[in-house]
Amino acid sequence: MRDVFIIxxxxxxxxxxxxxxxxxxxxxxxxxxxxxxxxxxxxxxxVGCMTSGLFVGQEHIGALMADYLGRTPIPATxxxxxxxxxxxxxxxxxxxIASGASEVVLAGGVEKMNDGADVTSALAAASDQExxxxxxxxxxxxxALIARAHMHRYxxxxxxxxxxAVKNHRHGALxxxxxxxxxxxxxxxxxxxxxxxxxxxxxxxxxxDGAAAVILxxxxxxxxxxxxxxxxxxxxxQASDTFALHNRQDLTHLGAVQRAxxxxxxxxxxxxxxxxxxxLHDCFTIAELCAMEALxxxxxxxxxxxxxxxxxxxxxxxxINTSGGLKAKGHPVGASGVAQIVELTTQLRGTAGKRxxxxxxxxxxxxxxxxxxxxxxxxxxxxx
Amino acid sequence: MRDVFIIxxxxxxxxxxxxxxxxxxxxxxxxxxxxxxxxxxxxxxxVGCMTSGLFVGQEHIGALMADYLGRTPIPATxxxxxxxxxxxxxxxxxxxIASGASEVVLAGGVEKMNDGADVTSALAAASDQExxxxxxxxxxxxxALIARAHMHRYxxxxxxxxxxAVKNHRHGALxxxxxxxxxxxxxxxxxxxxxxxxxxxxxxxxxxDGAAAVILxxxxxxxxxxxxxxxxxxxxxQASDTFALHNRQDLTHLGAVQRAxxxxxxxxxxxxxxxxxxxLHDCFTIAELCAMEALxxxxxxxxxxxxxxxxxxxxxxxxINTSGGLKAKGHPVGASGVAQIVELTTQLRGTAGKRxxxxxxxxxxxxxxxxxxxxxxxxxxxxx
Numbered sequence: 001m002r003d004v005f006i007i008x009x010x011x012x013x014x015x016x017x018x019x020x021x022x023x024x025x026x027x028x029x030x031x032x033x034x035x036x037x038x039x040x041x042x043x044x045x046x047v048g049c050m051t052s053g054l055f056v057g058q059e060h061i062g063a064l065m066a067d068y069l070g071r072t073p074i075p076a077t078x079x080x081x082x083x084x085x086x087x088x089x090x091x092x093x094x095x096x097i098a099s100g101a102s103e104v105v106l107a108g109g110v111e112k113m114n115d116g117a118d119v120t121s122a123l124a125a126a127s128d129q130e131x132x133x134x135x136x137x138x139x140x141x142x143x144a145l146i147a148r149a150h151m152h153r154y155x156x157x158x159x160x161x162x163x164x165a166v167k168n169h170r171h172g173a174l175x176x177x178x179x180x181x182x183x184x185x186x187x188x189x190x191x192x193x194x195x196x197x198x199x200x201x202x203x204x205x206x207x208x209d210g211a212a213a214v215i216l217x218x219x220x221x222x223x224x225x226x227x228x229x230x231x232x233x234x235x236x237x238q239a240s241d242t243f244a245l246h247n248r249q250d251l252t253h254l255g256a257v258q259r260a261x262x263x264x265x266x267x268x269x270x271x272x273x274x275x276x277x278x279x280l281h282d283c284f285t286i287a288e289l290c291a292m293e294a295l296x297x298x299x300x301x302x303x304x305x306x307x308x309x310x311x312x313x314x315x316x317x318x319x320i321n322t323s324g325g326l327k328a329k330g331h332p333v334g335a336s337g338v339a340q341i342v343e344l345t346t347q348l349r350g351t352a353g354k355r356x357x358x359x360x361x362x363x364x365x366x367x368x369x370x371x372x373x374x375x376x377x378x379x380x381x382x383x384x
Numbered sequence: 385m386r387d388v389f390i391i392x393x394x395x396x397x398x399x400x401x402x403x404x405x406x407x408x409x410x411x412x413x414x415x416x417x418x419x420x421x422x423x424x425x426x427x428x429x430x431v432g433c434m435t436s437g438l439f440v441g442q443e444h445i446g447a448l449m450a451d452y453l454g455r456t457p458i459p460a461t462x463x464x465x466x467x468x469x470x471x472x473x474x475x476x477x478x479x480x481i482a483s484g485a486s487e488v489v490l491a492g493g494v495e496k497m498n499d500g501a502d503v504t505s506a507l508a509a510a511s512d513q514e515x516x517x518x519x520x521x522x523x524x525x526x527x528a529l530i531a532r533a534h535m536h537r538y539x540x541x542x543x544x545x546x547x548x549a550v551k552n553h554r555h556g557a558l559x560x561x562x563x564x565x566x567x568x569x570x571x572x573x574x575x576x577x578x579x580x581x582x583x584x585x586x587x588x589x590x591x592x593d594g595a596a597a598v599i600l601x602x603x604x605x606x607x608x609x610x611x612x613x614x615x616x617x618x619x620x621x622q623a624s625d626t627f628a629l630h631n632r633q634d635l636t637h638l639g640a641v642q643r644a645x646x647x648x649x650x651x652x653x654x655x656x657x658x659x660x661x662x663x664l665h666d667c668f669t670i671a672e673l674c675a676m677e678a679l680x681x682x683x684x685x686x687x688x689x690x691x692x693x694x695x696x697x698x699x700x701x702x703x704i705n706t707s708g709g710l711k712a713k714g715h716p717v718g719a720s721g722v723a724q725i726v727e728l729t730t731q732l733r734g735t736a737g738k739r740x741x742x743x744x745x746x747x748x749x750x751x752x753x754x755x756x757x758x759x760x761x762x763x764x765x766x767x768x
Contacts, residue, residue, distance in 0.1 A: 001484045021514070044622075050444075053437040057517070059509040060434075060466035060627075063640075063757035067627040073643040075622035076758065077472055080462045082444035088461055092476060099483030100385045125443040130405070133441070238428075238459035243444075243451040256447075259457040373447035374460065 001098040005222035006231040006380065008037025008215035009342040014330030015179040017209040022049075022056050022112040023068045029211035029335075030069050030108050037215040038227050042071055043102035047078040048089030048109035049334035054122040056112050065108070082126035083283060085109060086212065086337025087238075087367030087376030093216045094236040103221050108213035109338035119207050123333070126370040128244040140204055140284065142245050142371050144196035147286035149251035151198065154301030156289065158198055160308065162189035164285040165202050165327050167313050172324025174314075174355040179208055179330030203285040208330035212339035231348045234270070235379035237263035243373045256375035257294035257366060264364070264377040272296045275379075276360040277347050278318060279340035281368045282325040291366050292320070295377075314355055322347065322355045337367030341378060348382030385482040389606035390615040390764065392421025392599035393726040398714030399563040401593040406433075406440050406496040407452045413595035413719075414453050414492050421599040422611050426455055427486035431462040432473030432493035433718035438506040440496050449492070466510035467667060469493060470596065470721025471622075471751030471760030477600045478620040487605050492597035493722035503591050507717075510754040512628035524588055524668065526629050526755050528580035531670035533635035535582065538685030540673065542582055544692065546573035548669040549586050549711050551697050556708025558698075558739040563592055563714030587669040592714035596723035615732045618654070619763035621647035627757045640759035641678035641750060648748070648761040656680045659763075660744040661731050662702060663724035665752045666709040675750050676704070679761075698739055706731065706739045721751030725762060732766030 010032025012025050020028070026047060034042070045066060053059045059078075066076035079088045086109030093107035113119055124133035127142060150156045166186055172178040184202060192201040222230055239259035242248055248255075265271055272295060280295075282288035292303035297318065306312060312320040323329045323343035326336055344363035346352045361382050368375040394416025396409050404412070410431060418426070429450060437443045443462075450460035463472045470493030477491035497503055508517035511526060534540045550570055556562040568586060576585040606614055623643035626632055632639075649655055656679060664679075666672035676687035681702065690696060696704040707713045707727035710720055728747035730736045745766050752759040 051437050053435050053506075053509050054441075054443075056513065057438075057505075057509055058513040059438075059464060060511075060754050060757065062465050063624045063753060064512070064627045066624040067631070067757065072625050073623040073640055076465075076624045077476070077622070078464045080443060080464055081446050081460075092461070092479075095476075095483050095485055096479050098485065099479050101479055101482065121441075122437075125437050125441055127444075128448070129440065129442040238461070239457040240447045240450040240460045241456055243448045247451070256457055369447060370444050373444065373451065 002100060003219045004094050004097045004216050004233045005219065006214050006233065006345050007039065007217045007222050007225055008033040009345050010036055011177055011212035011339055011342050012210050013177050014208050014210035014332060016114050018115060022052055022058060022110060023064060025112060025209060025211035026065045026108055026110040027068050029213040030106055033213035033215050039104055041104045042074055042106050043104050044075045044096055045071065045106040046089040046093050048085035048338060049078060049111060050080055050082050050085050051122050051125055054125060055116040081374045082369030083333050084337055084367045084369035084374045084376055085334040090214060090338060090341055090378060091236045091238055091376055094233055097216055097218050104215060104217045106213060106215055107338060108211060109335035110211035111332035111334040112209050113207045113332060114209050131244050140196040140199055143284040143286055144199045145245060146251050146290065147198050150286060153252055156304045158190065159186055160304035161203055161285040162186045163307050164282065164288045165189050167307060168282060168321050168325040168327040171314055171322050171355055172328025175324045175329055178324040178328050179206055180328045199284055205283045205326035205331035208332040210330060210332035210335050212335045212342050214338060214341050229349050229383040231345050232381045233378060234381045235264035235267035237267060238376045241373050245371050252290060254290050254294040254372040256372050257291050257368060260375045260377040261295040264379050268379040270362060270379060275362050275364045277322060277344060277357040277363045278320045279323060279343055279365045280320055281366055282321060282327050283331060295366060319357050322357060337376060340365040340367055344380050348380055386484055387603045388478050388481045388600050388617045389603065390598050390617065390729050391601045391606050391609055392417040393729050394420055395561055395596035395723055395726050396594050397561050398592050398594035398716060400498050402499060406436055406442060406494060407448060409496060409593060409595035410449045410492055410494040411452050413597040414490055417597035417599050423488055425488045426458055426490050427488050428459045428480055429455065429490040430473040430477050432469035432722060433462060433495060434464055434466050434469050435506050435509055438509060439500040465758045466753030467717050468721055468751050468753035468758045468760055469718040474598060474722060474725055474762060475620045475622055475760055478617055481600055481602050488599060488601045490597060490599055491722060492595060493719035494595035495716035495718040496593050497591045497716060498593050515628050524580040524583055527668040527670055528583045529629060530635050530674065531582050534670060537636055540688045542574065543570060544688035545587055545669040546570045547691050548666065548672045549573050551691060552666060552705050552709040552711040555698055555706050555739055556712025559708045559713055562708040562712050563590055564712045583668055589667045589710035589715035592716040594714060594716035594719050596719045596726050598722060598725050613733050613767040615729050616765045617762060618765045619648035619651035621651060622760045625757050629755050636674055638674050638678040638756040640756050641675050641752060644759045644761040645679040648763050652763040654746060654763060659746050659748045661706060661728065661741040661747045662704045663707060663727055663749045664704055665750055666705055666711050667715060679750060703741050706741060721760060724749040724751060728764050732764055
């Protein structure tokens with residue numbers, strides 16, 4: 001397999017973008033990434049998007065975006081894996097360059113969640129429609145079950161969950177693209193509206209419009225560019241797990257995350273101890289804790305305590321979700337996995353400004369779909 | 385890039401399958417393909433499906449199918465490109481093996497169209513929602529515009545369109561998996577219900593439930609198997625074109641089909657004259673004629689006359705759609721592109737029974753989305 005590099009990144013602001021449509025969003029992020037890469041060539045492109053059909057009545061969005069980007073006749077492929085659609089878009093682009101079929105590939109993700117269908121119903125399509133959604137359980141409801149199991153098994157407290165949101169809002173306050181650029185307190189989380197016990201409104205990522213894009217290239221192309229320090233993708237891994245929550249042996253254990261993480265560490269020849277900065281899929285506060293445990297950042301049941309120490313806050317030993325995470329940056333479903341790569345590339349280039357992790361050289365992104373039935377893990381390595 | 389071989393195929397019957405759900409269909413086809421390949425190993429899998437969200441309220445179907453197939457934790461990715469979803473599933477699997485990332489990959493396609501949403505609305509999501517569907521034009525309406533332009537420009541007649549349907553039903557009558565296993569006459573086509581002038585009911589592919597699957601493998605794995613003659617994928621190409629019909633310079637010209645065809649012939653080192661059997665995307669009769677012309681099977685405007693000669697009927701020089709095509713075999717949207725590969729592999733193995741093309745060694749499959757905004761072309765080569 002050939003080496004693959006990230007040569008450009010772009011993203012829209014994340015938020016309620018009532019003036020921009022699905023296609024506007026993707027094209028805006030893609031053009032920003034193309035501009036950042038300063039390459040004219042694109043051999044192929046991917047679009048990660050969960051449910052444009054249910055949100056805005058539009059499928060076939062690979063070709064749509066190629067057209068609106070002015071890039072026909074290049075191959076344009078949409079991939080979908082619920083909230084992991086973005087991570088998979090990056091991975092398919094990675095595989096295409098690794099194969100030798102292409103030299104420069106665009107991987108973008110997008111979701112237009114406002115101004116369309118009923119969001120809760122549309123998102124339920126990421127869960128098991130026949131055995132979960134049909135029984136009336138919502139996505140927050142499923143993660144509430146995970147949270148309750150974690151509290152029961154490990155003694156994790158309501159306050160500890162809140163600390164994840166507080167940390168991510170602190171980071172988001174430093175990110176000019178974030179949906180919520182303000183800090184919150186533990187009391188605010190604890191007193192926010194109950195969504196699905198024990199999860200409250202400020203435990204949940206918001207409904208967001210947005211897009212993010214990266215340009216990947218072969219070593220040959222990347223080596224000729226002078227604009228940015230090289231960022232190499234040293235691992236791109238993916239795994240699956242039981243689709244419905246009721247089939248899990250342990251509700252608190254994210255098997256696909258563990259598996260994808262193990263594969264990624266093997267591919268990169270690294271361990272979690274080598275990593276300097278991490279983006280995790282914190283669709284709900286409990287999800288960040290479970291992902292930390294599945295990746296070995298903390299022992300099972302110990303993630304909440306680690307968050308309390310401040311080690312995962314900016315300035316700590318291993319900052320997690322410096323972008324603000326899905327919680328504060330926003331969670332336009334299909335874009336989130338790509339936006340993680342945008343954030344980490346920015347960190348590895350050393351251009352993250354107020355949220356820069358000093359000396360960051362190795363970064364890890366974990367993006368998952370549904371209640372963890374699909375997961376991608378990418379490891380990125382910056383210049384020494 | 386590494387060589388890639390087809391080592392197994394499977395498909396469900398195509399039709400109105402009221403007793404089988406989306407997941408049942410995919411798993412049935414996948415198990416048949418795994419059984420046919422006689423390999424236990426699967427490194428990864430793809431699911432081509434257009435609009436399971438709108439049809440049955442279910443997204444995230446890569447992971448869903450991995451689970452129901454009993455194959456977690458392998459990577460499982462859904463790709464979507466409207467009616468070209470199946471061809472793209474095969475191409476992504478091809479790229480993954482070509483890259484060296486995997487040795488054995490399942491590529492399946494599925495669609496459950498009955499027992500769900502309003503089909504015409506759901507299919508409209510393959511066209512431009514904002515500029516086509518919103519104005520009230522349906523998919524048959526768009527292809528009717530193409531047909532009318534072809535008749536106007538080249539003098540193609542109503543009867544000539546009907547001959548495509550008659551030919552494909554003749555072939556479908558020989559295919560035990562086809563939705564319509566009976567012949568039809570020109571008069572029956574001409575007197576069938578008007579759908580969108582000039583297209584009548586028997587010009588249109590039907591609403592179909594079904595799934596198809598193939599197992600792809602590296603040379604190393606394929607070389608150890610003794611079950612079937614090797615079938616090699618010598619080209620896998622993809623292209624895009626303007627999304628909405630109104631942006632085409634020429635309504636009768638399928639630019640993405642021409643482009644993908646050219647790329648495929650270059651990759652395979654072949655010309656159209658080398659090909660022995662072809663599966664084309666005949667979602668409407670006019671689509672088969674336009675695809676023939678885009679691929680160089682006939683000069684522009686001459687495809688209808690070629691069909692009249694019988695050269696594209698079984699027993700002719702270049703049989704097209706020996707499976708019955710989308711018209712008679714049925715068109716479960718996401719499955720159709722994979723089912724083409726299943727048919728051609730069967731032909732190249734010499735096991736197509738009554739519809740066998742004698743001495744077939746080289747085969748071509750063309751699968752497209754929407755009104756041709758996306759297209760894949762695969763060239764397969766059997767043993768000498």
